[in-house]
Amino acid sequence: MNESIISSVLKIKLCCESVFVSIRNICIIVHIIVCHFPVVFGNSCRAYGNLRLEPLNELSDFAILVPAKSERRQDMITAKGICKSFRDKQVLSGIDLDIKPGMIFGLLGPSGAGKTTLIKIITGQLGSDSGEVSVFGKNVKELSGEDRKQIGIMMDDHGVYDRLSVADNLKIFCDIYGISYSEIGKALSETGLADSAKKPAMKLSKGMHARLKLARVFLIEPKILFLDEPTSGLDPMTMKYIHKLITARRDAGCTVFLTTHNMEEATVLCDEVALLNEGKIVERGQPSEICRRYNHQKKINIHLKAGGDISFAHDAESAGEIKKLMEQGILETIHSSEPTLETVFIELTGRKLEAEEEIRYA
Numbered sequence: 408m409n410e411s412i413i414s415s416v417l418k419i420k421l422c423c424e425s426v427f428v429s430i431r432n433i434c435i436i437v438h439i440i441v442c443h444f445p446v447v448f449g450n451s452c453r454a455y456g457n458l459r460l461e462p463l464n465e466l467s468d469f470a471i472l473v474p475a476k477s478e479r480r481q482d483m484i485t486a487k488g489i490c491k492s493f494r495d496k497q498v499l500s501g502i503d504l505d506i507k508p509g510m511i512f513g514l515l516g517p518s519g520a521g522k523t524t525l526i527k528i529i530t531g532q533l534g535s536d537s538g539e540v541s542v543f544g545k546n547v548k549e550l551s552g553e554d555r556k557q558i559g560i561m562m563d564d565h566g567v568y569d570r571l572s573v574a575d576n577l578k579i580f581c582d583i584y585g586i587s588y589s590e591i592g593k594a595l596s597e598t599g600l601a602d603s604a605k606k607p608a609m610k611l612s613k614g615m616h617a618r619l620k621l622a623r624v625f626l627i628e629p630k631i632l633f634l635d636e637p638t639s640g641l642d643p644m645t646m647k648y649i650h651k652l653i654t655a656r657r658d659a660g661c662t663v664f665l666t667t668h669n670m671e672e673a674t675v676l677c678d679e680v681a682l683l684n685e686g687k688i689v690e691r692g693q694p695s696e697i698c699r700r701y702n703h704q705k706k707i708n709i710h711l712k713a714g715g716d717i718s719f720a721h722d723a724e725s726a727g728e729i730k731k732l733m734e735q736g737i738l739e740t741i742h743s744s745e746p747t748l749e750t751v752f753i754e755l756t757g758r759k760l761e762a763e764e765e766i767r768y769a
């Protein structure tokens with residue numbers, strides 16, 4: 408009798424154990440499927456560590472794993488459908504932009520294209536007729552004072568107090584932004600103006616004047632810098648100096664939004680550009696990538712030491728011919744035929760940028 412009871416208990420125990428192991432195995436399998444194949448589980452938004460399950464799109468039943476919001480490289484500046492008219496003149500017609508952190512973004516366009524108007528709208532100095540702008544992921548109209556303190560704006564028409572010295576100009580700016588005067592020395596040396604601190608602004612050269620305007624915005628250690636034509640009218644040496652200051656800021660993590668109508672400058676300075684013409688963005692991308700996209704000729708152009716140019720098709724057959732020229736030592740230069748940004752702009756718009764305002768990049 409006792410034996411039969413013990414045997415029954417053992418059987419029940421074994422049975423329970425096998426049910427428990429089965430349930431545990433099912434749980435493990437479900438866990439693995441949920442973590443590694445989330446797409447099969449519809450569009451509920453769930454978090455998995457630093458990842459979130461989000462719908463593929465509004466209409467889809469499928470979902471994908473994406474980094475949680477805090478993990479994403481959020482755009483610093485976004486603009487959607489910006490339109491602006493002055494009286495009956497349409498200046499901006501549906502501008503869309505998204506600018507990632509830590510890049511130099513160049514808005515290129517001829518005089519009157521709407522560059523300054525767009526900067527004013529993005530920085531909240533001017534309202535748009537329609538569309539939305541976000542800076543730091545917030546609607547520009549809802550930026551706090553603290554947010555605004557992280558935005559440096561250097562406009563073409565923001566004046567410097569001519570009768571005041573360089574240092575006093577910076578002191579006024581410190582007073583406005585609540586910055587300690589002790590920061591002035593750093594901004595002066597960064598912009599190479601330390602020896603001119605006592606000079607009245609009216610006695611500065613054009614290049615020094617531009618550097619003073621940069622020193623002013625550098626004082627606030629901005630996370631975003633808006634520079635409206637920062638090198639306009641400067642000689643090539645000063646232009647290069649200003650470029651170095653701007654790239655140093657970018658390398659330190661600052662996002663730079665600048666305007667220019669100098670395509671050569673944009674090619675060497677900007678990580679990404681947008682070409683603006685008559686209020687519309689007609690092309691956008693990395694300068695070199697845009698130029699490659701419009702390389703219709705696809706040629707290799709060679710200049711010979713003895714003078715004379717030869718053009719080869721950009722293909723395997725030409726390789727042997729080019730090799731021979733090289734072996735004979737008669738080849739002086741060799742270039743592929745991508746157009747410049749300027750040429751791309753002309754192709755897209757049929758118009759040239761204002762030549763008299765451009766200074767060649769040396």
Ligand SMILES: Nc1ncnc2c1ncn2[C@@H]1O[C@H](COP(=O)(O)OP(=O)(O)OP(=O)(O)O)[C@@H](O)[C@H]1O
Pocket residue numbers: 493498516517518519520521522523524525668
């Ligand atoms: N406050 C305003 N009232 C009326 N028209 C304006 C105003 N501001 C700009 N505009 C007009 O809008 C157009 C675009 O001007 P904007 O200054 O934005 O051009 P831009 O691309 O910055 O030119 P530039 O390279 O010469 O600085 C121009 O036709 C200009 O006359």
Ligand SMILES: [Mg+2]
Pocket residue numbers: 522523524563635
């Ligand atoms: Mg302008």
